[in-house]
Amino acid sequence: MSGNRAVVYSKPGSVEVRNTDYPDLVLKDGPGVNPLNVGRKCEHGVILKVVTTNICGSDQHMVRGRTTAPSGLILGHEITGEVIEVGRDVEFIKKGDLVSVPFNIACGRCRSCKERNTNVCLNVNPDRPGSAYGYVDMGGWVGGQSEYVMVPYADFQLLKFPDKEQAMEKILDLTMLSDIFPTGYHGAVSAGVRPGSTVYVAGAGPVGLAAAHSAQLLGAAVVIVGDLNAERLAQAKSFGCETVNLRENGDLAGQIDQILGSPEVDSAIDCVGFEAHGHGKSHGEAPATVLNSIMEVTRAGGSLGIPGLYVTGDPGAVDEDSKIGTLKIRFGLGWAKSHTFVTGQTPVMKYHRDLMMAILSGRAQIAKAVNATLISLNDAPKAYQDFDRGVSRKFVIDPHGLVK
Known part of the structure; x- marks a missing residue:
């Protein structure tokens, strides 16, 4: 398979939907990628077909030009997707699994991760503890406001939904488990x-x-x-x-x-x-x-x-x-x-399983609370503009039209 489309930060106040590379289980050079992370092999990772990915206020800081984010950075750290390819070293996550991706990238092996402080993993960002997808100074891991994305350390990080059909019925709630x-x-x-x-x-x-x-x-x-x-x-x-x-x-x-x-x-x-x-x-x-x-x-x-x-x-x-x-x-x-x-960053893995159960049981109504609003990938630039104007919506991108 080849080809991918993604939401890219172009300049202050502007994002674009661009054609980009299909992800690989290697972290390649690109805008914002830390040179020490270039060529990093991720056989412990998976490729996801993105089902939903959300626009976050943290993204908006970059888009406003309030950070040192480089032009061309692929945005997006709130990711839910279906596993379509697994690396050689992945043991428990399988093709076809529907999963939530914590926005913190965490190895599961360092002292911080073993103490459940996955927000300050010591092994994923050469500059400082802690990392995230599609975010400035976070190691350069490619963002997930796209059709496909690579996620490392899959067995440790990914939260698998127990029933795909049930999950798709509540996907506007479950998509909020990656961050918000x-x-x-x-x-x-x-x-x-x-x-x-x-x-x-x-x-x-x-x-x-x-x-x-x-x-x-x-x-x-x-x-x-x-x-x-x-x-x-x-x-x-x-x-x-x-x-x-x-x-x-x-x-x-x-x-x-x-x-x-x-x-x-x-x-x-x-x-x-x-x-x-x-x-x-x-x-x-x-x-x-x-x-x-x-x-x-x-x-x-x-x-x-x-x-x-x-x-x-x-x-x-x-x-x-x-x-x-x-x-x-x-x-x-x-x-x-x-x-x-x-x-500091939220250690998502401390909470996401319990919150998933609160959603699946009907106890939590997070999509209603934040006014989740479904859009296409092509609608993302306008949604960024609307969000910047202060509309009371949480924009959820559906890159493949999979959400009913």
Whole structure:
């Protein structure tokens, strides 16, 4: 078989669908591929026919030109697919299996992986711990917003769905297992959400909505979602969240007080990251806003889950410090309140099997919560534009027209 089509970052504000190489079980040279990874043999890997692959807010950071991503980078780290070719060293995954791919690439052999910290695998990225498909400075593993993709370390990483027919009926939910659902869930778990908790979620984009739904699954009594976008707040309200519009009223603590009778919550989750804006009608970009505000509104002894992306290189930042990830954070406030901070990539494999069972049993309704919207591969460039404008949808690409 030869030929492939993929969504490619071309320049700031622009993606294209291009013809590209059919994947091989060798990591070849290309845009963003670390030179030390070129020629890496992956007989432990598989080739997938992509069934669904999602557009993520993390992709949008690159497309906006807010990272050092090179032109020509094939995008996409949220991948679900059917195995059509297996490497020589793959023992348990078989052709025909329908699988979810964790966005973290992990070898299963290093100290981090053995301790279930697959988000910081030591063997897949020559520059630093941790890797991902189709993402800048992550080792150069080719992205999955494409018709076909190669996935290494298949036996360790892949989550096989137990029944293909049942899985295809719930594919818009199950496609969220590669990243967004575990990421939102990890944010809620990291924030210490438990039955009876009051929770503030900063950001009503797809990850924020996933975190809010996860907090509900964990038994939170009240989940409050804050954003500047009224359409996204309406989506949060549609599945039972309280909401605060920070464009209309920048007093976060005051709005929380009106809802709870107290200006503080037990737990808070940052689902915004480094492109955060200040609050109020005349807001501008202020990257430390969310971190400082969640410290303000979280009770003493509470925890802060921070799945929102923060980077070490942002060429479009508002000041020189922010360009290298140095933000003006009120760390003294967090120290004084004995806050616990949990940051970094989500270790997807800690959660994805349990969340799969929650979906298959009908307990979790993640596609509904994030407003999953199916599109074709050709529709991807417009979907990126719509997502950048703030529409309240989670775009799911169906490259082969396989989803009913």
